[in-house]
Amino acid sequence: MTIQTIPTRAFDGQKPGTSGLRKKVTVFQQPHYLENFVQAVFDTVPLAGATLVLGGDGRFHNRVAVDTIVRMAAANGVARVLVGQGGLLSTPAVSCVIRKHGADGGIILSASHNPGGPDGDFGIKYNIGNGGPAPEKITDAIYAVTQTITEYRIVESAEFDLDTLGRYSVGDMIVDVIDPVDDYAELMQQLFDFDAIRAWFAAGHTLRFDAMSAASGPYATRLLEGLLGATPGSVVNGVPLEDFGGHHPDPNPAHATELIDAMRGGSAPHGAPDFGAASDGDADRNMVVGRKHNVSPSDSLAVLAANATLIPGYANGLAGVARSMPTSCAVDVVAEELGIDCFETPTGWKFFGNLLDAGKVTLCGEESYGTGSDHVREKDGVWAVLCWLNLVAKTGQSIDELLEAHWARFGRHYYSRHDFEAIDTVAANALVDGLRAKLPTLVGSQLAGKRIALADDFAYDDPIDHSHSAKQGIRIVFDDGARIVYRLSGTGTDGATLRVYLEQPERDRLDLDAQEALAPLIAASRELADIKGLTGREAPTVVT
Ligand code: G6P
Ligand code: ZN
Incomplete structure (x- = not known):
């Protein structure tokens, strides 16, 4: 097994979003693009001698990526990789396998609910030893490495049959091809x-x-x-x-x-x-x-x-x-x-x-x-x-x-999310900045026929590790518990997606259509953020 050290140059924009690094397949197909990100994971998390779980949702590019990652794992001293047969493992199954087998972490290949195929999306995400997505301090560190990376390590080929269950050796590394469903x-x-x-x-x-x-x-x-x-x-x-x-x-x-x-x-x-x-x-x-x-x-x-x-x-x-x-x-x-x-x-x-x-x-x-x-x-x-x-x-x-x-x-909490997809990024940021600027003036004022009780940009202090996450969405909360929330999606790959979340609690009127029950809030949400003026959009692209 010869380890090759391949010179590379950094790519812009390899910052993991809400759930890993997600880009068009064509972006991932660029030479060294996947390799850079994977090497950044190995440089950030000490995985020499470790056991790693690997699999994805089977979308286009999954098998190519599995082969590359196995070869890079071998070159970076990983002791054992458990990979789903055919390269398939659902995201919860990766989590389950990491926990059951006491693995040190896992790599999930998925762009979740985004469309697949050669013109669709691909994604990669690192999960830690508890089976869950890496916290921000790790994804930030991975991103920092991607910005300065100059080389990655890989072995030339990995002789194992991804479609046949069993144990294989790739140099000093064990590859176990496991049934994706059993555990x-x-x-x-x-x-x-x-x-x-x-x-x-x-x-x-x-x-x-x-x-x-x-x-x-x-x-x-x-x-x-x-x-x-x-x-x-x-x-x-x-x-x-x-x-x-x-x-x-x-x-x-x-x-x-x-x-x-x-x-x-x-x-x-x-x-x-x-x-x-x-x-x-x-x-x-x-x-x-x-x-x-x-x-x-x-x-x-x-x-x-x-x-x-x-x-x-x-x-x-x-x-x-x-x-x-x-x-x-x-x-x-x-x-x-x-x-x-x-x-x-x-x-x-x-x-x-x-x-x-x-x-x-x-x-x-x-x-x-x-x-x-x-x-x-x-x-x-x-x-x-x-x-x-x-x-x-x-x-x-x-x-x-x-x-x-x-x-x-x-009681019933009428609820709906209105998405304005693929809007211009500059306009989306201007819209959120505009809302932020208005926040101090909103409490106590009237909107949609009710009084605003709270208006803020949500921030979270993790009660366990005390990490602080700011700017997590604009909240407008009314006296009766109704809410309008605005956020920009962290998972899209095409411009920006504005999400508007609408909620109206009702104790007695339980039989309404949700869009009707929410109509006053919907109208108010459009007006307050000037969605049409700033994005040119009259209506959302997706309503759930
Ligand atoms: C993924 C994440 C979820 C998140 C969702 C929407 O499914 O795993 O935790 O709620 O994306 O994220 P977005 O940033 O697009 O609203
Ligand atoms: Zn998903």
Whole structure:
């Protein structure tokens, strides 16, 4: 094994965003681009002699990247790499494998819910030994190395068969090609009441799980159809494709329209299934859909928190819960009733890691279709679906009944996110700066017919490591608990994306359409930020 030292020059813009480094495939295809970032990881984190987990969501460029990273790991003295067969590992599965095998870290190849294929996106993310995304102090250090890098180390070739399970040697390094599903499926069986869910399917109940031709397919097929007895064919689009079949693998009402049609009875040959669900490119997001309602991610977190003790893995109750700041306060109401802590963190799953490690929270979630718990350190799409299946099977209530019962008990937080995608970056920054400048004048004034009680730029002090994260989104909070939140996305690859999050709590009016219930706030949000004037956009590109 000859280690080659290849001279390189730094690329601009290799700064990891909300969730790793994400760029167009064509950017990653530039000679040395991936290599520079990977070497920056090896230069930042001491991984000589370490065990590393490696895999991705199977999108275009995944296999090329796996080969490069294995060769660089060997050249940088890594002792062992566990890689998913075919290069496939869902994001939560990487987290699970890191934890179960005591690995020192992992590299995930994914651009999550962004489209794939040669013209789509690619991404890379480093996870630490707890199984979760590296915190900002590590990603900042990685970025600093990418700015000054002059060389990287790689071995010429790695002789191993990525498609055949087994142990291989690449020089002094061991490569174990592992089944991508085994460890994850074992963990799920420890958490959920498989007998109850099996009985629910055996009684004739039906499910449609849309894997969106992405990474969740093999996991959902093994667990739902294989171990739990859902009718074969319940998992649709279950084979991961390099371009996700040309679709946008984001489980939300805008991109999972086939599933929503099926749940409303539209395209199903024998009426709507009892249970609908979808997951994203790397299987960490989820959407749960009833025959009548799409469960909003914020509501999903609240319902799971309120009913967690029905799930064996959480039968002893919750230590606490956490949500990202833009996520609705529905879970706060549950936490108060349960008498447990509720933490509010910036957007990005990495902010939950310390709270989970310290045992302060058991469940956490984000409005961006992410829900998870302390079982791994990533959000987990298939796990969330199993949570809901467990509740449905245990209570005999449908998704819609569980949701409506929850609203009747705790009130309803009408919620929607309006995205203005691919807007000019300069205009987007001007819009946020304009809002920041207005903040001091807003408290006490009237907007949308109510009084503004709080207006700030959200900042977070991590209670565990005391790190401070500033400028995490503009919050406008009203006397009645309604909120408008503005943020620029940290995951896009095309210009800037402005996200406007809207929330209106209601105690009694539980049956409204969300966009109607939010109409006054929507209008106020456009006016306050002068969205049309500054971006030229009359309307959002995506509403979830
Ligand atoms: C990824 C992250 C999430 C985050 C989401 C939206 O899925 O893992 O933690 O909530 O992106 O981020 P964005 O910055 O685009 O709003
Ligand atoms: Zn994802």
